[in-house]
Amino acid sequence: MTATGASEGVGARGAPVSGPWWWARRRSAVLDVGLAAASTVECVFEGARFADGAQLPQLVGVLLGLLVGPVLLLRRRRPVVVVLVSIAVTPAVMGGLLSTVGLYTLAASDVPRRITALLASMTAAGTLVTTFLSLRQDVAAQEDFQPPGWLIPAMSLALGLVLTAPPVLWGLYVGARRRLVESLRERADGLERELSLLADRAEERAEWARNEERTRIAREMHDVVAHRVSLMVVHAAALQAVALKDPEKASKNAGLVGDMGRQALTELREMLGVLRTADAAAARGDVVSGAPERLAAVASRAGATVRARPSEPFAGEGVGEAPEEAGEPVTVAGEADSEGPHLAELADLVGQSRAAGMVVELSVDGVAEGEPAGRRYAPPVERTVYRVVQEALTNVHKHAPGARARVRLAHREGELAVQVENGPCEGGAADAGLPSGGNGLVGMRERVTALGGVFVSGPTDAGGFRVSAVLPAPAEAA
Structure with missing residues (x-):
């Protein structure tokens, strides 16, 4: 620890620095060497004076001063030793600078406070006794001066406190400030590390959101165009x-x-117009108000279920698991819900396939008498059922031309079930040759599981193919 209370071994920004021997900085070494030199000069003069008073050779006092003064070099590494040496030479009335600097360094260090209090008390007591004896001896040498009895003890006590209390209090203040700065630095380093981790995680989430958005756009484009283009090819x-x-x-x-x-x-x-507008706004750094809602409305008119947040998880094949922080999906309501396809349009959808030459049978179970379109469900549920039937019929056009198909819709208590099954190609008809990206079944599964439903698809024993979906769907008032 330096004289100002800064921690040793770290630079201004926490970077490690090197100095000679046990000093962390060169300026700290220069300061201690200067203090030790001054203490040595003081101790030499005071030692010579003590030797004269004790009727000893001056060389003994000089040697004692040369031994005691340089001890101040150890104040940063061994502050207790410095204070003990200053206490030991107190009877010789020497080492004032050694005692003052040693007490300050001891109080500012990490030495337990009880040890600091004990050594400070011993120093004060030694200074008090030495001063009292010295003053009484001086007064006794002057016959014409007789001070009151309380004056010498009071002066001794005042001098002991003056030489002991200020360095101890200043050292305690500097040590507390140093520990506060160190704790703040540790907190700042911890916050910096946490911010770095959050930035990395945000980058990962942004990359995941971009991938999810690409997947979503591809699925919506497939849902909008594939069915109609397939029918166009057939026609x-x-x-x-x-x-x-x-x-x-x-x-x-x-x-x-x-x-x-x-x-x-x-x-x-x-x-594409909505996407192009959003891309242009992103290039300018602006925010297009209502762009997500416009995209949702367009996709809803095509029968697609779109979510407002790019971080919406889709539980399907080929789609990664959403992060824990991903928000709850928010379905765009309002005009988009009212314009999307619904169950009443299934007959028109089947009629388009029939017009293309496919033999399709449509059956509806669980419809109450007098309700031609069945019960009313939430718009996302009806759109999902519509899209499942649409994609299944598209696959029949692509991969089983000439096969008979059957669409079954069942209204049950609290759920809605749909099944599309086709038989084998009649007369050994070949594949229609329509391109396929392999995303039809994946998109159907994602739509169904996003609403908490169950999706199953696979070949039948008769050589055809079956697609089934069950969605939780409490009926709503018409």
């Missing part, structure tokens, strides 16, 4: 087959292809 193939044989049917198929293409382009343009 185009039928149009090519009947163009010369049945012009009327070819014209009808051409109209269907045009309508589906326009719908797909409209939905795609709206979604």
Whole structure:
């Protein structure tokens, strides 16, 4: 510890520094050497005077001073030794600087306070006794001066306190300040480490959110375009087959292809417009008000369930687990909910596949009499069921052209179940040749599990394929 109370072995910013021997800084060594030199000169003069008074050779006093004065070099490493030496030479009336600096260093160090109090008391007592004896001897040598009896003890006590209390109190203050600075530095270092960890974790969460957003955008694009484009391809193939044989049917198929293409382009343009606006705002560093809601509304019109936060977890294949801090998903409500597809549109969806030449059977179980569209459920539930049926029929168009399909919808107590099953390709029809990214089943599973439902898919014993989903869905008032 330095004379100012700074901790040894660290620099101004906590960096380790080196000095000669046990000193942490060169300036500390220079200061102690100067103090030791001054103490040595003092002790030599006081030792010579003590030797004259004790009728000893002056050389003895000088040697004693040369031995006692340099002890001050050890004050930072052994403050107790310095104070003990100053107490030991107190009867010789020497070592005033040694005692003062030693008491200050002892009080400012980490030595237990009881030891500091004991040594300070011994120093004060030794100074008091030495001063009392010296003053009484001087007064006795002067016959014409007879002071009151209380004067000599009072002066001795005052001198003992003056030489002992100030360095001890100052050392205690400096030591307390040093420990406070060290504790603040430790807290600052801890906060810096914590902020660094938080920054690293925030970067990881940002990267995870970016990956999740890419996955979500890919899924929404797939949901918006894949079904209509697949039907367009099927109708185009039928149009090519009947163009010369049945012009009327070819014209009808051409109209269907045009309508589906326009719908797909409209939905795609709206979604890309929202993304392009958000990207431009991010490049400028601005915030586009309502961009997430606009994207949600566009995707909802296409039957997609969109969440407002990019950190929403999706429990599905190929999607990483969300961090613990990920917030609860917030579903965009309002206009988006009212514009999304619902169960009443399943018949139109099945009709589009029938118009493309697929034999599709639709059955609904659990519908009360007089309710043609069934009970009303929360918009996210109805949109998810719609998208499951839509994607399943799209897969039939892609991978099992000519196969018969059956769509079953069951209203149960507190839940809604849907199943889409197709048989094997009739007549050994080959795959329709439509491109597939392998994300259809993954997207269906993510949508169902995000609402707390169960999704199962796989081949059947008859050579077809089955997709089943059960969602918790308490009925709502119409």
